[in-house]
Amino acid sequence: MVQTTSITHADSFARREPMTHPRLGFIGIGLMGDPMTRRLLAAGFTVTVWNRSPGKTAGVAAAGARVADSIEALMAEVDVVLLCLANTAVVDEVVFGEDGVAAHARPGQRLIDLSSSDPAATRDLAARLEREAGMRWVDAPVSGGVAGAEAGSLAIMCGGEAEDVEASRPVLAPLSARITHMGPVGAGQVTKVCNQMVVGCQAAVLAEMVALAEASGVEASRLTEALAGGFADSTPFRILTPRMAASDFADPPWHLRTLLKDLDMAVAQSQRSGSATPMSGLAAQLMRAHAARGHAEHDPATLVEAYRGAEPTE
16 A cells, blocks of 8 residues: 655644755646646655645655645645646636635745636736735646646746746756746746647647548548648647547547637637637637537547538538
């Protein structure tokens, strides 16, 4: 039986090992948070974790993470807090909810938000956290999916003050192939929105492409071989096309609802900035209709099902 360490606010936080790394807290042990926590542990960081669903911490606890029974307990033990949460509303709740991060923060701590959150809300949340608690914020959304999190090859796009981003680089290094400082707080989230516009529109057209090939008598499973290295080649193409062609929707590496959320943020940001996003808006509506048919928690590859079954016209 693997022994794990559970941390309460009242217990032995006074025991400090000599550390050269900052002590890390990680909130959000899900599809991405789990492998990222494991990589930080493997890099030699002391990591204390907290998750709203405590059962999800078992794996990282077995890998050496300390499990806090509350955000208060976690905040008492760490120098840097990393968040990897589902959406902006959850980030707001975890940071500013009752007994959240802000309630127990102290000046000098830093928050790194790895979640994909709304840029305007991120700027507001960051300003409020610094004003109320003296805690600085770096938005650091990631791209590369679960495979990138496991391999430590994520692309991380950061927003924040230059000194805060530089101080965050050693923490982010075990997770990433590339860290890019894009500007002030919120700039990282805008960059992730741009990334997801490309990914979301690709997912939508890949579904059309696979269905068209099938309806035309072409073996869709060979599309990745045929188009590899050409202008149509891309990471979403290589991931989604085989799953669509094989109707392989088990164990999804991501969910339709997540991609829809990001496209909705792109449309919202376009309204703020006065920049048109017609393709992203259309992709969002296609995904919203598919989600309404019960596919919100499914792989975006299931989009191909929306186009299958039509009778040929010739």
